[in-house]
Amino acid sequence: MRRLSASIGVISLILLMISCGDAGSAGNNGNPFEPANLSQGSNGLGTSKNSVTNPAAGPAMDPVTGALSAAAVPASAPNAPANLSGGNSTITSKATAGPKYVVIGFNEQGLNWIQQDYSELMIMAPGNNFHAQVIKRGLAPKIVNTGVVVKYSVPGNTYSVGKTNFWDYSLNLLGVSLAANKGLSNKGLSGKMKVTANKDWAVLGVPLTPMLDTTAENPCQFAAITVTLNGKKIGAASSPVIPVSWEINCNLCHGSQSVTPAADILAKHDSAHGTNLKNSKPVRCAACHTDTSLGKYGTGVSGMINLSRAIHGSHADRMAPAGQNPVCIACHPGISDLFLRDVHATADMTCTDCHTSMTALAGSTRKPWVDEPKCGSASCHVRSGFTFEQPGKLYHQSKGHRGVMCATCHGAAHALGPAINAEDNAQAIALQGHSGKIDTCTVCHTIANPGSFNHNF
Numbered sequence: 128m129r130r131l132s133a134s135i136g137v138i139s140l141i142l143l144m145i146s147c148g149d150a151g152s153a154g155n156n157g158n159p160f161e162p163a164n165l166s167q168g169s170n171g172l173g174t175s176k177n178s179v180t181n182p183a184a185g186p187a188m189d190p191v192t193g194a195l196s197a198a199a200v201p202a203s204a205p206n207a208p209a210n211l212s213g214g215n216s217t218i219t220s221k222a223t224a225g226p227k228y229v230v231i232g233f234n235e236q237g238l239n240w241i242q243q244d245y246s247e248l249m250i251m252a253p254g255n256n257f258h259a260q261v262i263k264r265g266l267a268p269k270i271v272n273t274g275v276v277v278k279y280s281v282p283g284n285t286y287s288v289g290k291t292n293f294w295d296y297s298l299n300l301l302g303v304s305l306a307a308n309k310g311l312s313n314k315g316l317s318g319k320m321k322v323t324a325n326k327d328w329a330v331l332g333v334p335l336t337p338m339l340d341t342t343a344e345n346p347c348q349f350a351a352i353t354v355t356l357n358g359k360k361i362g363a364a365s366s367p368v369i370p371v372s373w374e375i376n377c378n379l380c381h382g383s384q385s386v387t388p389a390a391d392i393l394a395k396h397d398s399a400h401g402t403n404l405k406n407s408k409p410v411r412c413a414a415c416h417t418d419t420s421l422g423k424y425g426t427g428v429s430g431m432i433n434l435s436r437a438i439h440g441s442h443a444d445r446m447a448p449a450g451q452n453p454v455c456i457a458c459h460p461g462i463s464d465l466f467l468r469d470v471h472a473t474a475d476m477t478c479t480d481c482h483t484s485m486t487a488l489a490g491s492t493r494k495p496w497v498d499e500p501k502c503g504s505a506s507c508h509v510r511s512g513f514t515f516e517q518p519g520k521l522y523h524q525s526k527g528h529r530g531v532m533c534a535t536c537h538g539a540a541h542a543l544g545p546a547i548n549a550e551d552n553a554q555a556i557a558l559q560g561h562s563g564k565i566d567t568c569t570v571c572h573t574i575a576n577p578g579s580f581n582h583n584f
């Protein structure tokens with residue numbers, strides 16, 4: 128079992144096209160695949176084994192209009208109304224046929240970060256959060272938040288025990304004995320999703336690892352999300368990427384031949400702060416330093432510095448020896464797995480363009496996991512009368528366009544379409560024939576020109 132260390136140079140996937148496990152070749156500056164793969168409308172993403180072709184994709188769509196090919200349209204397409212003249216004056220064009228429902232999934236995080244080895248310490252626990260919106264296509268599409276059953280599974284990845292030793296240590300770390308293959312919120316690798324106040328369907332805390340049942344590693348797997356109504360499957364199954372990485376690069380500076388990085392970290396902590404962590408293994412950092420991402424297991428000791436502030440603040444001036452640019456990937460995944468792989472990477476942006484600096488991350492009034500970058504910040508996307516993120520909400524919690532979640536159309540932060548890797552483009556291609564944001568109105572509307580596009584919620 129790999130220790131708390133990175134597999135630098137180990138790229139477990141050998142792909143023709145760039146995948147999200149390919150940071151080595153993609154880099155964060157300059158992507159050799161960019162011109163060929165990124166143009167909107169390009170469908171030529173090749174034949175990587177990471178299923179560029181969505182196995183659950185519906186019938187072939189016209190890459191330009193998103194309309195289904197004639198062969199795919201049943202003669203009596205249920206949602207091709209005979210008469211469109213009713214009510215709405217903006218409706219001028221003909222109805223397009225297509226499935227009655229559409230299901231679009233997205234992940235909360237661009238790259239969920241976990242550990243493989245928990246025998247000495249736990250910074251974060253396995254727990255992937257993902258969502259799906261179910262939309263009934265129509266002249267006025269309807270967001271479906273009741274009456275259906277929404278289920279998820281991860282094809283080719285059905286268990287986690289043994290892939291990580293998390294369950295061997297969960298009792299010691301958390302004080303509770305978790306059921307095998309169940310995460311902190313008692314969710315497993317398949318099950319039902321629940322509707323949220325945002326009218327999307329979500330499952331939080333899926334203990335997914337990057338290791339498939341074949342033991343091959345893949346940080347960019349797909350979930351299979353299926354929807355049934357009265358026992359019948361509706362809509363094409365959606366396959367959002369559920370990214371996860373256990374690349375932790377602390378070993379760039381911690382540990383040696385004879386001392387594991389984790390043991391070194393505990394020893395350094397003890398000598399700097401008078402604690403006795405090395406004799407209290409396994410150590411849950413959040414037992415003392417609050418980490419809200421762990422919920423009730425992350426409440427820490429009141430008055431003590433929070434985990435994000437502790438780690439970013441104390442390391443801000445220590446990063447040079449790791450020789451990484453951006454400095455962030457000296458700890459976060461990014462040397463072997465691809466963290467930032469979206470439309471911003473194409474624009475040569477990097478972590479600090481949005482997150483500023485480690486010192487800023489450690490700011491004394493900053494709230495970790497809450498005070499994150501905003502699309503709508505003054506130096507980024509500005510549109511009069513529109514804030515992009517809803518007030519007080521993060522990108523992944525916000526809705527645009529009449530209740531459709533931002534991420535339903537744009538994808539997860541750090542993986543916004545068009546992405547530089549094949550996997551994150553697959554869902555958009557399956558839905559509308561091209562990568563990028565969902566900008567083909569007929570994915571949801573049954574007419575090609577439903578009126579002028581309104582980004583507002």
Ligand code: HEC
Nearest residue numbers: 376377379380392395396399441445446447448449457458
């Ligand atoms: C670029 C080098 C570098 C990297 C990468 C790095 N550290 Fe450190 N870390 C240091 C240095 C230098 C010290 C101080 C060592 C000493 O006191 O001798 C330190 C000390 C610490 C301490 C002791 C408390 C403190 O800050 O004084 C902890 C805890 C720690 N590191 C955790 C981590 C973790 C967890 C990671 C990975 C997520 C990590 N470090 C990655 C350089 C690094």
Ligand code: HEC
Nearest residue numbers: 248249396400402410411412414415416432437438440441
């Ligand atoms: C038993 C409580 C306890 C646990 C568990 C604990 N720490 Fe600490 N940590 C402390 C104390 C106390 C300090 C000193 C804080 C201070 O003086 O403000 C500290 C300081 C730090 C600092 C330096 C902060 C700074 O600004 O210099 C880092 C980094 C850190 N801890 C990381 C960790 C990590 C990573 C873990 C898990 C491996 C961990 N701690 C587990 C109690 C704890």
Ligand code: HEC
Nearest residue numbers: 251418434435438442454455457458478482484485495496
């Ligand atoms: C020394 C290791 C280290 C470095 C370097 C580092 N991080 Fe982190 N970062 C961590 C750890 C460990 C956590 C997990 C803390 C937690 O679970 O709350 C974290 C959590 C975060 C979070 C989520 C929590 C929050 O504060 O909102 C963000 C955002 C983040 N890091 C951004 C960055 C960026 C951007 C950089 C580079 C400017 C960076 N980090 C550099 C170790 C590091």
Ligand code: HEC
Nearest residue numbers: 236237455459466467471477478481499500521522523540
């Ligand atoms: C274009 C702006 C942008 C860039 C560039 C960017 N981030 Fe982020 N980051 C965000 C936003 C926005 C969020 C909040 C997403 C949400 O929760 O909805 C975020 C959240 C995070 C988080 C916490 C939750 C999560 O999604 O994992 C971490 C950790 C993080 N970023 C690290 C990084 C690192 C490391 C890099 C560089 C490799 C980076 N970010 C580059 C915008 C950016």
Ligand code: HEC
Nearest residue numbers: 502508515516525526527528531532533536564565566582
């Ligand atoms: C129904 C799909 C859909 C939803 C939902 C959606 N967008 Fe968009 N977004 C688009 C389309 C199409 C465009 C291009 C047309 C335009 O700019 O109005 C776009 C453009 C953008 C741009 C680039 C605009 C610029 O000025 O450069 C940003 C940033 C953006 N959206 C953010 C968001 C955010 C944040 C949300 C959630 C509050 C959101 N979007 C919700 C489809 C959507």
Ligand code: HEC
Nearest residue numbers: 267268269529531565566567568570571577578579580581
């Ligand atoms: C992901 C699904 C989705 C996509 C893609 C989508 N829409 Fe919509 N649209 C909706 C939903 C849901 C409503 C709300 C219908 C209602 O309840 O009235 C809506 C309503 C509308 C309305 C009427 C309400 C208003 O905002 O005034 C217009 C006009 C509209 N959409 C235009 C567009 C255009 C143009 C496009 C393509 C650029 C588009 N939509 C793409 C889901 C979508």
